[in-house]
Amino acid sequence: MKKESDIILLAHGDGGLLTHQLLEKYFLPSFGNTLLETLTDAASFSVQSEKMAITTDAFVVDPIFFPGGDIGKLSVCGTINDLAVSGAKPLYLTASFILEEGFPIADLERIIVSMADSCQEAGVVIIAGDTKVVGRGQADKIYITTTGVGYVLPEANLGYQRIEPDDCVLVNGPLGNHGLSILLARESFTFDAKVSSDCAALNGITEKLLRQFKGIKFMRDLTRGGLATNAKEIALSAGIDIWLKEAAIPVEDNVKGITEMLGLDPLYLANEGKFLAVVSEKETDDILMYLKTELSSPEACIIGNIRAGKGDVFLKTGLGGTRRLNLLTGTPLPRIC
Numbered sequence: 001m002k003k004e005s006d007i008i009l010l011a012h013g014d015g016g017l018l019t020h021q022l023l024e025k026y027f028l029p030s031f032g033n034t035l036l037e038t039l040t041d042a043a044s045f046s047v048q049s050e051k052m053a054i055t056t057d058a059f060v061v062d063p064i065f066f067p068g069g070d071i072g073k074l075s076v077c078g079t080i081n082d083l084a085v086s087g088a089k090p091l092y093l094t095a096s097f098i099l100e101e102g103f104p105i106a107d108l109e110r111i112i113v114s115m116a117d118s119c120q121e122a123g124v125v126i127i128a129g130d131t132k133v134v135g136r137g138q139a140d141k142i143y144i145t146t147t148g149v150g151y152v153l154p155e156a157n158l159g160y161q162r163i164e165p166d167d168c169v170l171v172n173g174p175l176g177n178h179g180l181s182i183l184l185a186r187e188s189f190t191f192d193a194k195v196s197s198d199c200a201a202l203n204g205i206t207e208k209l210l211r212q213f214k215g216i217k218f219m220r221d222l223t224r225g226g227l228a229t230n231a232k233e234i235a236l237s238a239g240i241d242i243w244l245k246e247a248a249i250p251v252e253d254n255v256k257g258i259t260e261m262l263g264l265d266p267l268y269l270a271n272e273g274k275f276l277a278v279v280s281e282k283e284t285d286d287i288l289m290y291l292k293t294e295l296s297s298p299e300a301c302i303i304g305n306i307r308a309g310k311g312d313v314f315l316k317t318g319l320g321g322t323r324r325l326n327l328l329t330g331t332p333l334p335r336i337c
Contacts, residue, residue, distance in 0.1 A: 008103040013133025022131065026109050030116035035092075035127040043127040045092060049151035053088035055079060056147040061337055064111070064141055066185040068177070068197030069272070071144060072111035076118040077201045077272060078223065078337060079148040084203040085219035085275050087156025087210060090148055093119065094128040098143040101136045111142065122201035124148075156210045160238040162217035167306040168284040169242060170277050172205065172291060173198070173299045174250040175227055179269030180258060189262075193254035200273035205295045212290060215283030221275045223337060228267040228325040230276060231313045241309025244325070246317045248303045267315075268328050270337060278306065 011018045028037065035043045057079050064071040076093065083090040095115065099108065119125060178197040183189075202221065209216055218238075220230050227249070235242045251266045259266045279287050284302060291300040313325040 006105055008099045008101060008105060008108065008133055010101050010133050010135065012099070013131060019131070026105070026112055027129070027131075030112045031095075031119075031126045031129075033125045033127065035125065036129075043092070043094075045127065047151065048091075049154070051152040052149065053083050053086050053152050054147065054149050055082040055086070056145065057082065058143065058145045059337060060140070060143050061182065062140065063182075063185050064107070066197055067181050067195065069199035070111055070114050071142060072114035073118045073199055074272060074337060075144040075146045076115050076122070076124075077199050079146040080122050080124060080201045080203050081221040081223075081272075081275070083148050083150045084201070084206040085221045086152075087158045087206075087219070088150040088152050089207055090122065090124045090150040090203050092149045093124055093126045094147045095126050096130045096145040097132070098139055098145075099131065099133045100139040100141050101133060103141055108142070111144075118201065122203055153207065153210050155214070157214070158216070158218050160218065160234070163234075163238040163240055163278050163306055165240065165306055165308045166281045167217060167278050168281055168302050169231075169244065169304040169306065170279060170284070170288060170291075170300060170302050171222070171227070171250065171274055172202075172277075172297045173274055174252045174255070175222065175271055175274060176251055176255045176259065176266030176269035178272040179226065180255055180264070180266070182270075183262075183264075184258070189258075191258055193258060195252075195254055195258065198271055198273035202273065202275055205291070205297065206275070208295060209277075209287065209290070213279070213283055213287050215280030215287065216277055217280065218278040219275050222271040224270050225328040226266070226268040226270055227276065228265070228313065229328040232311075232325060232327050234276070234278070235309070235313050236311035239309075239311060241307045241311070242304060242313045243307055244304035244313065244315045246315055248301055250299050250301055250303075267325065272337070281305075 059075040291297040
């Protein structure tokens with residue numbers, strides 16, 4: 001039996017002594033900064049641009065710890081990446097925690113430290129937050145909701161309206177690792193091959209790309225639904241067709257082998273450190289070389305191009321046929337982010 005001092009109690013959420021102890025012992029030592037430490041009802045900060053960006057997301061991954069990350073790292077990187085691929089420089093995050101009564105405090109501390117480390121690596125700070133505790137069975141261990149704020153880079157000019165025929169489509173590395181790592185961590189599969197999530201913040205890459213090249217027209221992080229679903233959404237919104245080459249799409253051998261055995265398609269698996277970019281044909285080679293040599297993305301590659309059309313995505317298969325990719329239907333992999 002765990003001692004009461006080792007687990008989350010309902011009293012941790014009542015705003016009293018235990019709430020303050022949770023803040024003072026766990027949250028503030030890891031997240032501490034001048035904006036957060038005032039503990040006022042709202043954080044005040046100066047803006048650096050006339051055009052700001054804001055995003056919010058909720059994270060309910062199961063299991064909460066997995067190879068390559070955890071729900072804390074995921075909540076920070078996922079929110080940062082939404083800003084990054086929108087052409088923004090992330091600055092601040094807020095974080096709200098819903099904790100289930102009985103949740104181990106040691107696990108909470110581990111998640112907090114992971115979030116703090118991810119923030120430090122990405123150059124952002126958590127400046128406000130909230131914690132609520134619900135009764136046993138009213139939640140599944142821990143939920144985290146984050147909001148991210150940043151300013152739009154003056155060099156960024158991203159939008160569906162910029163996409164046009166002959167543009168090229170690239171990704172910054174292998175696909176499918178995150179979704180498969182979650183599945184393998186959740187289920188009792190016994191594979192020799194190890195798969196780790198690609199969970200990582202992308203702002204260090206995207207900011208340098210956008211400052212260096214004017215030919216980057218659109219970016220999207222390839223989370224839920226994977227490459228296929230996100231490509232279809234882009235094609236529909238831009239009113240063009242996307243043609244992809246199966247042989248050019250990077251998928252690690254262990255991911256490819258396991259998904260084939262399980263009957264899964266890596267093109268529909270979630271990623272948490274990969275993005276798709278639509279770039280002008282004339283700058284494609286320079287952008288790709290910059291990614292490989294300057295931004296530590298040696299497996300970045302061109303996977304297709306844009307053609308006139310009405311919102312379809314076609315995959316040229318390795319056997320020479322053509323397959324139409326559509327939006328993901330159903331929920332083959334629940335609770336992945």
